[in-house]
Amino acid sequence: MADFYENWLAQSERIELEVPEAPRVAHGKSLEWVQTRQDAKAALMIAPETGFTTGGSLLMKAEIPVGWHTGLHAHGEEAIYVEQGDGFLVLDGQRYEFHARTVLHVPYRSKHQLVNTGSTPVVYLSGLAWPLEVGVNLGHMEQIEEAGANADGAYDSVPAEESQYWPEDGRRIAMHEHQYELSNETKHGATYFLMGRNGNKNGFKATAAAISSIFVELPHSKSHSHAHPEAYLYALQGRGYSKIGDKEYTWEQGDAVHVPPGMMHHQHFNPSDGETRELRFEFGVRYWFTEQWKGYRTIDKDLKHSPLHDDE
Numbered sequence: 001m002a003d004f005y006e007n008w009l010a011q012s013e014r015i016e017l018e019v020p021e022a023p024r025v026a027h028g029k030s031l032e033w034v035q036t037r038q039d040a041k042a043a044l045m046i047a048p049e050t051g052f053t054t055g056g057s058l059l060m061k062a063e064i065p066v067g068w069h070t071g072l073h074a075h076g077e078e079a080i081y082v083e084q085g086d087g088f089l090v091l092d093g094q095r096y097e098f099h100a101r102t103v104l105h106v107p108y109r110s111k112h113q114l115v116n117t118g119s120t121p122v123v124y125l126s127g128l129a130w131p132l133e134v135g136v137n138l139g140h141m142e143q144i145e146e147a148g149a150n151a152d153g154a155y156d157s158v159p160a161e162e163s164q165y166w167p168e169d170g171r172r173i174a175m176h177e178h179q180y181e182l183s184n185e186t187k188h189g190a191t192y193f194l195m196g197r198n199g200n201k202n203g204f205k206a207t208a209a210a211i212s213s214i215f216v217e218l219p220h221s222k223s224h225s226h227a228h229p230e231a232y233l234y235a236l237q238g239r240g241y242s243k244i245g246d247k248e249y250t251w252e253q254g255d256a257v258h259v260p261p262g263m264m265h266h267q268h269f270n271p272s273d274g275e276t277r278e279l280r281f282e283f284g285v286r287y288w289f290t291e292q293w294k295g296y297r298t299i300d301k302d303l304k305h306s307p308l309h310d311d312e
């Protein structure tokens with residue numbers, strides 16, 4: 001029988017073989033929707049359960065019917081992007097309004113739920129580090145209420161929004177589209193800066209899960225070419241392809257692209273006549289690894305975004 005050390009070697013080998021061959025694109029058109037206690041309709045996009053070799057992270061898409069709310073629950077940090085709809089987040093007994101394209105950050109183990117007050121379903125994306133939390137035996141998920149229809153006056157006792165900032169430590173919880181900050185340092189056609197990590201930029205204090213930015217790629221252009229630990233890109237607009245390692249992956253609006261853990265070289269391409277927009281998720285554990293990764297650096301072949309074919 002193999003000893004524990006033989007098993008460790010086998011695990012290392014399995015990772016070396018699996019990561020390069022794992023799926024890289026979760027296609028929005030072929031999601032498996034289910035009803036859960038938390039969401040009337042939810043589907044995992046990038047997740048261990050859907051075959052992706054994640055770094056302890058996941059991306060879920062969910063829908064809240066008109067006149068409904070999600071369950072009320074608590075777990076680790078969560079980064080949310082509202083793709084469609086209007087309503088409010090109830091977080092620790094306080095309201096934070098959202099509209100289409102609002103980003104919301106839920107602090108570690110805060111009680112929260114989303115309430116749809118609009119006339120269309122709310123569609124949202126959620127980034128979590130749940131598999132990592134489970135892996136280190138800190139996965140704590142508490143279901144306080146189930147998803148369901150809003151009862152008359154159920155939220156009257158939750159005061160209207162007073163601020164987008166959390167009373168506990170002043171960090172930011174919500175940011176609307178008109179508040180996005182256009183970065184003047186970009187390796188893309190344009191970059192909007194969303195959630196920061198330390199409270200210095202935009203007021204967000206995202207440690208485990210963040211929606212860091214939106215990249216805009218101009219028609220017939222490509223991003224810089226580089227390598228770093230795990231990140232996700234969700235296509236908000238347009239279609240294109242990404243080179244990750246030595247393979248190419250095409251994607252379109254509603255798809256999510258997985259740049260896997262490790263240091264796989266990658267680059268994003270927009271061969272179309274329209275702009276592409278990509279929402280970027282990142283997970284804090286990557287910084288924990290880059291701090292100890294000897295010789296770590298972002299390798300840049302092309303330092304800036306450039307035309308699709310440099311020789312054109």
Ligand SMILES: [Fe+2]
Nearest residue numbers: 073075078112
């Ligand atoms: Fe949640």
Ligand SMILES: [Fe+2]
Nearest residue numbers: 226231259266
């Ligand atoms: Fe990247």
